[in-house]
Amino acid sequence: MKILTIAGKSLRIFFRDRMALFWTFAFPLLLITIFSLAFSGQESIDIKVLAVQQDNSPTAGAYLNALDNILTIERVEDVAEAKAQVLDGEVVAAIIIPPGFSSGEESASLVYDESRGELANTVVQIVDGITRGFFGLQTPLEVESVHGAYERWNPAQQYVPGFGIMMVLMVGGIAVSSRVINERKAGTFKRNLLAPIGKLSFSGGEILSGFLVGCMQVLVFFGAGVFVFGLDIAGNILLVALISALVILLGVGLGLLVSTFTRSQEAASGATQAFVFPASALAGLWFPIEVMPEFMQSVAKVFPTYHAMNAFQDVIVRGKGLLEIAPSLAFVAGFVLAFFGLGLLLFKWEA
């Protein structure tokens, strides 16, 4: 129970520090608000439709050209691939022109994602209208709806987890390392070590308080996301909690590690930022990774932040399950273990 006493003490001190509260809760909310509002008017999706042309007749080609006048037709080879992209929410619809299309033996089929709502209806109407115009009343078109993983793009899907990860790491890193450094300087560290408690209780108490602050941050950020910015979570909310827990531990582990090689609060803050800023900017926390050059996209993959963001997006946007996000979680967990392992190994117990 000494762990709870130690954690309770640290939380009490934390909540009395107004600046700490500002940087922990208010500042990240401000960032999320500014970015969400700034990008709220944007619709990032073109009306792009995939086409699999298995009939190479001039009729089929002319038909697709007619569609391409209004929609953006992108040709792919494989039916399965086209359908998978619709299911994954990457495109709104795909049209398949089978080999017997021009001879009238087979109809074209339009596969669309009903979860795209108005956009999907528009695409169906456009394709239907052009087909009727092209072939007359006997439209050789079958329409098939699927429920894809796409959820309407909401800036909160990017900025709540993005700035959430960044600020949880920042606060975890700076708060934990600064607390250890301050305790060493103030002499309270020595006094704690002189109590009949194990080293594990002391570090456990500090880790627990850092973890609880992180939990509160995540609750505030996602709470604001859902209730203020209309964030929809397509997948299981428990998975969001699981990813959050790993990110919080990553922040606390970072703080522990930073405390082993810094001697002042300023140095600890600098060292934390030196990791968190690149790990945020380059790993797609500030803006979607897709807008970055391909080379930078591969660089991003070395950061645990990239994999944490990926896992969040998979669950929140694409509704994926535990097995699908397991590789991302494993990558983040590897960093958590490395930070904690090094942090505890190099920790200076002698005051």
Add this chain to the structure above:
Amino acid sequence: MGAMIVAIVETHDLTKVFNGRKAVDHLDLEIEEGEFFGLLGPNGAGKSTTVAMLSTILRPTRGTVKIAGYDIKRHAKEIRRLIGVVPQEFGLYDELTAAENLTYFGKLHGVEGGKLKGRIEELLRLVQLKDRANDRVKTFSGGMKHRLNLVTGLIHEPKLLFLDEPTTGLDPQARLAVWELIKRFQSEGVTILLTTHYMEEADYLCERVAIMDRGKVIALDSPARLKRSIGKLEVIDVKAGKVTKKALKELRKLKGVREAARTAGGLRVLTPAASEIIARVVTLASFAGVRIDSLNVTQPTLDDVFIKLTGKTLRD
């Protein structure tokens, strides 16, 4: 049959080496239960390193330490239940109130509930901070922090209390108040190990004093006996301007001078017959270009014991 003397602290061959330098050098020490014991020495003598090892937070390079019969290497937790430490730096949480600090450290030592509450009240009353119990420590004056720091080490009623330079930075009046408080702790049966570089402090408070220099104990006895040990010497306390090394060397060669050392405000000269050499000291000083402001003949202090043993003052 007389009462059996129980050693609460026993060290044998205790040594701590930092980067090849012996901070504590083969220390053998015994402190009796209920005793007020002082470790006196200049900064860097090894006092704090000794206390750090005795209080279990620093591992010795060599040797053994037993506290109340417990070995520090094997029974650190048991020892921590028995000892209280008042560190030189305050060791208090500024953002917590006085009562919260005491509650926290009390709980860490396993004191809970009504007993803890009662103890907090008692200690805050003792240091006249009861009406400030719920104020944050950051609003306290230096003296108040000093007092709270002292009693925080007593929250769990330790049998052995380590006081590390408890009056450093205090004005003479506040220092006296702290001394009275510390004496009260001892009268309640607590064994006290005081480390200090103030000879008056050791002289006033301690029953026995170990004088340390360069990691070794160079003298150990009661303050009175230590002072007597330097023989029937008198001390010429000279308040003067800058005393050069050369002047000091010449002075030491002077007939009748047993030892001489520079102090912060001049120098001290140990001699069997002050009246016979005063004139020679003044003449030599004047030849050496040392400006003399005043000159007094006094009785030896513990500082003079240190001067006699090392040729330096405690404040060197």
